[in-house]
Amino acid sequence: MTEAAAATVAGIVPDETAEVRRLPSLSPSRAADFKTCPLLFRFRSIDRLPEQPSADQARGTLVHAVLEKLFDHASAERTEATAAALIAPQWERLAVEQPELAGLFADGESDQLAGFLASARELLGGYFSVEDPRRLDPAEREALIEATIDDQLLIRGYVDRLDISPAGDLRVVDYKTGGAPREAFEARALFQLKFYALVLWRTRGVVPRVLRLLYLKDAQVCDYSPDAEELVSFERTLIALWRAIEAATAAQDFRPKPSKLCAWCSHQVRCPAFGGEVPPFPQQLTVATADSRQLRLDGVQQP
Numbered sequence: 149m150t151e152a153a154a155a156t157v158a159g160i161v162p163d164e165t166a167e168v169r170r171l172p173s174l175s176p177s178r179a180a181d182f183k184t185c186p187l188l189f190r191f192r193s194i195d196r197l198p199e200q201p202s203a204d205q206a207r208g209t210l211v212h213a214v215l216e217k218l219f220d221h222a223s224a225e226r227t228e229a230t231a232a233a234l235i236a237p238q239w240e241r242l243a244v245e246q247p248e249l250a251g252l253f254a255d256g257e258s259d260q261l262a263g264f265l266a267s268a269r270e271l272l273g274g275y276f277s278v279e280d281p282r283r284l285d286p287a288e289r290e291a292l293i294e295a296t297i298d299d300q301l302l303i304r305g306y307v308d309r310l311d312i313s314p315a316g317d318l319r320v321v322d323y324k325t326g327g328a329p330r331e332a333f334e335a336r337a338l339f340q341l342k343f344y345a346l347v348l349w350r351t352r353g354v355v356p357r358v359l360r361l362l363y364l365k366d367a368q369v370c371d372y373s374p375d376a377e378e379l380v381s382f383e384r385t386l387i388a389l390w391r392a393i394e395a396a397t398a399a400q401d402f403r404p405k406p407s408k409l410c411a412w413c414s415h416q417v418r419c420p421a422f423g424g425e426v427p428p429f430p431q432q433l434t435v436a437t438a439d440s441r442q443l444r445l446d447g448v449q450q451p
């Protein structure tokens with residue numbers, strides 16, 4: 149193992165450009181990857197193998213962007229028509245910023261693109277059937293939140309929306325846009341929301357009153373109310389998970405864990421569970437345990 153790898157395993161992400169010792173960080177997506185399948189974690193966070201976004205993922209990215217922009221409008225203007233009018237310009241912006249999304253619809257496939265944009269509009273219809281954004285005043289949208297636990301691990305992630313009542317109660321809202329069966333992802337979705345609840349509790353001293361999942365395809369709402377005792381237990385779980393990631397990295401041992409989620413995995417071709425061969429473990433090791441915010445993975449690789 150290289151010195152850099154040893155440092156990372158020891159809990160220090162090396163920074164070769166400055167004499168800065170940063171804490172290792174963990175996002176809900178990467179933590180859930182390891183829980184779902186250690187080999188999937190390795191492919192994404194250590195090998196950093198590219199994944200071509202699917203149409204479901206691209207649609208999720210687009211719908212999240214539209215819902216974020218919708219709240220830039222005055223409350224009376226937050227209608228379904230306003231949201232529909234945001235779809236095309238937001239797609240054009242995303243296609244420039246993330247060319248891999250634009251690549252889903254090659255030249256001459258305008259019918260496919262039109263169908264894709266129409267399907268985004270359908271999902272937004274699901275949103276409007278479960279919420280009236282004219283009556284909401286979100287405190288934060290697409291907000292990066294982070295906290296340090298166990299004195300050495302930075303846990304961080306982006307919440308779709310945070311609502312704060314006049315009494316100071318917090319409600320964390322997450323939009324689920326995937327076309328995959330909801331039950332296949334629900335445990336992972338709740339893991340993600342508890343992760344955010346823990347960060348908010350540790351940084352603001354308030355346990356969120358409600359963790360809310362909005363399933364736009366099904367037009368359903370799933371509310372969950374955590375308590376402090378549960379979050380203490382969840383924190384212990386995260387610390388244990390991080391130690392397991394460190395141990396697996398030191399041993400270069402990330403095993404496949406087949407499940408129904410394999411159907412959405414981009415890496416079957418190199419997975420032994422599907423007859424594939426795992427590539428050699430990278431020698432120059434940096435571990436990407438936190439998200440970039442470029443691509444929505446919910447409902448496909450993650451709920």
Ligand code: SF4
Binds near residue numbers: 187188406410414421
């Ligand atoms: S195909 Fe399944 S077992 Fe293999 S890496 Fe992907 S999620 Fe893991």
